[in-house]
Every structure is written in structure tokens, then in C-alpha cells.
Amino acid sequence: xxxxxxVRLALDCGAKKATIVEKNQIVLSAAFRDICxxxxxxxxxxxxxxxxxxxxxxxxMDDLKTYTHGLWYxxxxxxxxxxxxxxxxAVGAQHARLSQKIQAAVKAAYDGDVLHLTCGGxxxxxxxxxxxxxxxxxxxxALPSLEAYGVDVYNTxxxxxxxxxxxxxxxxxxxxxxFREKDNA
Ligand code: SF4
Numbered sequence: 001x002x003x004x005x006x007v008r009l010a011l012d013c014g015a016k017k018a019t020i021v022e023k024n025q026i027v028l029s030a031a032f033r034d035i036c037x038x039x040x041x042x043x044x045x046x047x048x049x050x051x052x053x054x055x056x057x058x059x060x061m062d063d064l065k066t067y068t069h070g071l072w073y074x075x076x077x078x079x080x081x082x083x084x085x086x087x088x089x090a091v092g093a094q095h096a097r098l099s100q101k102i103q104a105a106v107k108a109a110y111d112g113d114v115l116h117l118t119c120g121g122x123x124x125x126x127x128x129x130x131x132x133x134x135x136x137x138x139x140x141x142a143l144p145s146l147e148a149y150g151v152d153v154y155n156t157x158x159x160x161x162x163x164x165x166x167x168x169x170x171x172x173x174x175x176x177x178x179f180r181e182k183d184n185a
Pocket of ligand 1: 047048049122123124125126127128129130135136137138139141142143
């Protein structure tokens with residue numbers, strides 16, 4: 001598929017915007033592991049796809065670097081104000097559903113290696129099995145977080161058409177499907 005076709009696929013699934021980023025545009029930093037450990041989101045240690053259980057950040061960053069390019073997409077949702085936690089949670093859940101839809105569409109269209117990372121972790125189950133120390137319920141569908149792999153979302157997106165902030169009373173979530181081979185013929 002061409003780059004344009006991948007972008008179209010993401011938009012057709014419901015992404016607000018999407019583009020292709022090359023490997024050298026993806027900004028990584030191991031500092032995100034310390035930020036995750038501060039547990040601002042409350043999910044640290046409570047999801048198999050988030051730190052620390054998802055794996056060592058240096059190993060994960062090295063793995064990410066083996067991919068050549070990524071389909072970078074975003075959801076933008078409206079919230080009442082910057083204290084609207086319920087609204088942000090609802091947009092986050094909507095983004096998780098979008099990521100699953102894109103994952104299914106990518107798998108149907110491409111049989112090569114992909115690595116799909118999404119914003120804020122898996123969110124596939126209402127309560128991750130990690131909380132009760134049980135195995136992941138859907139290992140084929142579970143998606144790791146961008147932050148777990150050290151992706152600096154702000155600096156990765158700043159030179160693209162996808163804005164990090166999209167206006168007052170909005171919240172924005174990102175995701176990226178990484179491909180291992182050039183697929184722009
Ligand atoms: S699929 Fe469910 S159990 Fe597995 S990582 Fe995601 S939320 Fe946790």
C-alpha cells in the first residue's frame with residue numbers, strides 16, 4: 001500500500017488526522033520511564049502493556065528502531081474544560097477503540113511485521129488483568145503505550161501536520177503503527 005493509502009485507512013477508521021513519519025522523525029527518550037514511574041496517570045504497575053511490566057525501555061527503544069516508518073494518527077475530542085476528567089476519560093476510551101479498529105484494518109491489509117503503540121496504554125479491558133495478577137486476557141490485541149517505548153509525542157509531532165494541542169477545551173490522543181519495510185511502492 002502507498003503512504004497515502006495508509007493515511008486513508010486511518011482516516012476511514014475514524015482518526016481525525018494521520019500522516020506517515022520516517023524512522024528519523026521519531027524522537028525517543030529514556031526519560032519517559034522516570035516520568036511514567038511518577039504515576040501521574042495512575043496506571044504505572046497496573047497494566048501489562050505499561051511500565052514497568054511492558055519491559056526495559058532501552059530494549060523497547062532498540063526494538064522500535066528496527067522499524068522503518070510509522071503511521072502516525074490522532075484523535076481530538078471536546079471536553080468541558082481542563083478539569084473535565086470524565087470527558088478526557090471518555091475521549092481516551094474512544095481513542096482506544098479507534099486503535100483497535102486501525103489494528104484490525106492494518107492486519108487485514110498487511111502481513112508484514114508491525115508494532116502498534118497507542119496513547120496512555122492498552123485500555124482494552126475495563127480493569128487490566130495485571131491488577132489481579134492474572135495473565136493478559138487478549139495478548140493478540142493488547143497494545144503498548146507510546147510512552148513505554150520512549151516516544152516523545154510532542155517532539156515527534158511538532159514538524160508534522162498533526163498538532164499536539166488542538167484548541168481550547170479539546171484533548172488529543174496519538175497512536176502509531178510502525179512498519180518494518182518500505183511499503184510505498
Ligand atoms: S488486553 Fe486487557 S489484560 Fe491485556 S494488557 Fe490490555 S487491558 Fe490488560
